[in-house]
Amino acid sequence: MEKKVSIKDIAKQVGVSTALVSYVLNNKEKEARVGREVAEKVRRAARKLNYQPNLIARSLQSGRTQTLGLIVADISNPFFSYIARVIEDAANQHGYTVIIGSSDEQASKSASLISAFLNRQVDGLIIAPAEKSEKQLQNLLNDHFPFVLIDRYFEGLSSNSVHIDNYQSAYDAVDHLIKKGYRRVGMITYDTALPHMKERVRGYLGALKANGIRGRRVWLQKAGFARLDHDVQNGVREMLAAKERPDAFFFATNSLAVSGLKYIYGKGIRVPEELGIISFDESDAFDFFYAPVTYIRQSIEDIGKAALDLLMKQMKNPAGKKEQTIIATKLIERKSTARPETKNIK
Amino acid sequence: MEKKVSIKDIAKQVGVSTALVSYVLNNKEKEARVGREVAEKVRRAARKLNYQPNLIARSLQSGRTQTLGLIVADISNPFFSYIARVIEDAANQHGYTVIIGSSDEQASKSASLISAFLNRQVDGLIIAPAEKSEKQLQNLLNDHFPFVLIDRYFEGLSSNSVHIDNYQSAYDAVDHLIKKGYRRVGMITYDTALPHMKERVRGYLGALKANGIRGRRVWLQKAGFARLDHDVQNGVREMLAAKERPDAFFFATNSLAVSGLKYIYGKGIRVPEELGIISFDESDAFDFFYAPVTYIRQSIEDIGKAALDLLMKQMKNPAGKKEQTIIATKLIERKSTARPETKNIK
DNA sequence: TTTTTCATTTTAAACGTTTAAGCATATTTT
DNA sequence: AAAATATGCTTAAACGTTTAAAATGAAAAA
Numbered sequence: 001m002e003k004k005v006s007i008k009d010i011a012k013q014v015g016v017s018t019a020l021v022s023y024v025l026n027n028k029e030k031e032a033r034v035g036r037e038v039a040e041k042v043r044r045a046a047r048k049l050n051y052q053p054n055l056i057a058r059s060l061q062s063g064r065t066q067t068l069g070l071i072v073a074d075i076s077n078p079f080f081s082y083i084a085r086v087i088e089d090a091a092n093q094h095g096y097t098v099i100i101g102s103s104d105e106q107a108s109k110s111a112s113l114i115s116a117f118l119n120r121q122v123d124g125l126i127i128a129p130a131e132k133s134e135k136q137l138q139n140l141l142n143d144h145f146p147f148v149l150i151d152r153y154f155e156g157l158s159s160n161s162v163h164i165d166n167y168q169s170a171y172d173a174v175d176h177l178i179k180k181g182y183r184r185v186g187m188i189t190y191d192t193a194l195p196h197m198k199e200r201v202r203g204y205l206g207a208l209k210a211n212g213i214r215g216r217r218v219w220l221q222k223a224g225f226a227r228l229d230h231d232v233q234n235g236v237r238e239m240l241a242a243k244e245r246p247d248a249f250f251f252a253t254n255s256l257a258v259s260g261l262k263y264i265y266g267k268g269i270r271v272p273e274e275l276g277i278i279s280f281d282e283s284d285a286f287d288f289f290y291a292p293v294t295y296i297r298q299s300i301e302d303i304g305k306a307a308l309d310l311l312m313k314q315m316k317n318p319a320g321k322k323e324q325t326i327i328a329t330k331l332i333e334r335k336s337t338a339r340p341e342t343k344n345i346k
Numbered sequence: 347m348e349k350k351v352s353i354k355d356i357a358k359q360v361g362v363s364t365a366l367v368s369y370v371l372n373n374k375e376k377e378a379r380v381g382r383e384v385a386e387k388v389r390r391a392a393r394k395l396n397y398q399p400n401l402i403a404r405s406l407q408s409g410r411t412q413t414l415g416l417i418v419a420d421i422s423n424p425f426f427s428y429i430a431r432v433i434e435d436a437a438n439q440h441g442y443t444v445i446i447g448s449s450d451e452q453a454s455k456s457a458s459l460i461s462a463f464l465n466r467q468v469d470g471l472i473i474a475p476a477e478k479s480e481k482q483l484q485n486l487l488n489d490h491f492p493f494v495l496i497d498r499y500f501e502g503l504s505s506n507s508v509h510i511d512n513y514q515s516a517y518d519a520v521d522h523l524i525k526k527g528y529r530r531v532g533m534i535t536y537d538t539a540l541p542h543m544k545e546r547v548r549g550y551l552g553a554l555k556a557n558g559i560r561g562r563r564v565w566l567q568k569a570g571f572a573r574l575d576h577d578v579q580n581g582v583r584e585m586l587a588a589k590e591r592p593d594a595f596f597f598a599t600n601s602l603a604v605s606g607l608k609y610i611y612g613k614g615i616r617v618p619e620e621l622g623i624i625s626f627d628e629s630d631a632f633d634f635f636y637a638p639v640t641y642i643r644q645s646i647e648d649i650g651k652a653a654l655d656l657l658m659k660q661m662k663n664p665a666g667k668k669e670q671t672i673i674a675t676k677l678i679e680r681k682s683t684a685r686p687e688t689k690n691i692k
Numbered sequence: 693t694t695t696t697t698c699a700t701t702t703t704a705a706a707c708g709t710t711t712a713a714g715c716a717t718a719t720t721t722t
Numbered sequence: 723a724a725a726a727t728a729t730g731c732t733t734a735a736a737c738g739t740t741t742a743a744a745a746t747g748a749a750a751a752a
Binding site for chain 1: 399406411424444448608611631
């Protein structure tokens with residue numbers, strides 16, 4: 001790697017000061033009253049030498065890097081990789097570059113990512129926060145460092161955030177199942193204290209109650225992030241073996257659903273006759289399941305764009321008021337909840 | 347955002363020069379012969395003030411950013427997002443941060459990403475190159491800038507690269523179909539001049555020939571990146587309507603397969619009886635298709651790790667010899683190619 | 693006592709930019 | 723003709739680090 005061309009080289013070539021070159025290359029000729037011919041000479045030299053500005057040097061001087069940090073649970077999860085894509089594009093349009101990190105839902109990893117990104121002087125952060133990371137975020141708030149939470153949020157943390165109405169969406173999902181004739185609805189959720197998940201559970205319970213159905217403990221199964229397949233399949237098995245066996249499943253995310261569906265598929269269970277299925281999020285897999293899966297769609301484009309908008313707003317005014325943007329969801333009805341008009345299976 | 351604590355603040359606090367502080371904080375006390383007590387004082391002050399080094403300043407001074415650029419076709423494509431994850435983890439272990447960009451298979455976007463990343467002074471690049479980006483890469487080579495190609499490569503470009511044996515893998519796939527009793531094998535590929543795709547086509551044709559099957563023009567369908575669904579479904583429709591209608595399809599990537607399978611699914615075509623299916627790569631969708639899809643697995647972990655290893659090696663020695671790492675593939679046989687023992691469907 | 697050696701610390705330059713302030717010289721205004 | 727203003731360019735400092743080289747002072751050797 002040969003030495004790069006700097007502003008100094010251009011200055012030498014043309015026989016002027018580096019300041020002059022900087023003014024010209026930043027189109028500040030007017031303000032700096034640079035002569036027309038000299039400006040041309042500088043530009044020509046820059047082109048000829050193929051000058052490329054050193055953004056690191058510029059950042060050091062300006063204190064801004066035009067870089068954003070994005071922290072998700074796992075970039076290899078399609079939900080997050082799609083969000084990443086939307087944010088990447090939107091950020092690029094604003095002249096920003098994005099650096100991405102995966103927290104694996106661990107507060108410790110989240111902390112080191114935040115710290116690594118801050119040390120790299122990112123101008124702002126977009127974070128799908130992990131459990132128990134409130135304190136890290138509170139510190140950011142105290143420092144008035146611009147950031148926006150996506151997908152998740154924390155009660156009592158007055159940060160910017162973009163997410164759906166988890167209670168209502170879950171309520172609607174379960175209500176849909178019940179309206180379709182299912183009564184014994186089981187739910188598979190993540191084993192986490194994150195409010196968005198707890199809201200989904202609350203929505204589930206709320207819908208059962210509103211329909212006069214008494215929930216059973218065995219109907220609510222939780223899976224840990226680290227041993228997803230194992231826990232989900234255990235949970236599904238347990239429910240299917242229960243005396244009060246559910247006639248429908250509500251999956252709280254697409255990864256949970258994909259894992260559960262694999263088991264259900266393997267067992268040859270008939271959907272939607274024997275078992276109704278509804279899930280949050282989307283997945284190619286939902287389309288190919290023998291009974292295409294009904295799901296609650298959240299617009300990832302909207303989430304990504306809203307997050308970037310909020311972040312830009314706050315970077316302009318770090319002391320400004322924090323906003324919560326709620327993104328609408330839509331229930332996409334398909335075959336997996338199309339219960340035939342028969343009696344409940346006992 | 348209050349002013350960050352710098353080495354200067356520590357120096358002032360302790361009453362020493364910034365040089366001293368820098369030596370201590372970089373554990374260069376020995377070489378710099380710093381007194382034991384002073385060193386302790388510095389460390390204490392750093393901890394007390396919660397000092398965090400400004401990596402931008404360090405980079406400007408050192409000329410290295412500990413940052414790698416990753417350019418893929420589309421980070422929202424699971425194949426690439428998984429690669430990104432593997433590379434992210436491996437890079438972190440080496441103390442590097444990764445910035446990611448999507449080229450959308452366009453040489454122009456690739457060029458601006460490369461340029462943006464270089465301006466940000468990344469120490470190295472990992473690139474899944476787009477069509478017609480040879481020149482950009484040749485420039486990197488000429489500058490002795492460290493980079494590694496993944497998934498794709500260019501003939502006559504002596505760069506580091508990590509990829510599979512596309513010819514052989516495609517050959518094996520088609521040969522598998524034929525061994526299973528399919529004879530009229532159609533292929534859906536990307537409409538691109540990228541060698542890895544052309545190799546897959548060559549492997550397809552080679553296997554047909556080796557089995558004494560004359561290929562038909564209509565059996566080879568191409569789809570553009572930008573209008574994937576449209577082109578794939580056109581291609582599939584055309585083949586199914588042809589006089590010499592194929593009895594098996596070979597998809598050159600998972601996105602092509604997912605798109606094609608949606609159509610096939612919609613048409614109610616019987617797989618594997620009426621039509622055999624084999625594809626490159628993996629997908630959750632393959633598991634849920636009514637006949638789970640046989641596919642050619644490439645180990646993404648291996649690709650990512652090998653790429654990072656090569657890159658690290660070259661960053662240490664930018665003038666070193668370039669290496670090509672070939673990653674093994676494996677044919678995962680499932681129901682979609684399990685042709686029953688019947689006569690060919692006419 | 694003078695010189696040498698050693699231990700500890702500081703100085704200063706450098707990385708590549710940006711930008712306020714300054715300095716000539718020319719031109720206009722009075 | 724003197725004063726005021728314009729024009730065109732340079733100087734120098736700053737951003738936060740690192741690091742070679744110099745400086746200081748004390749201890750050891752002569």
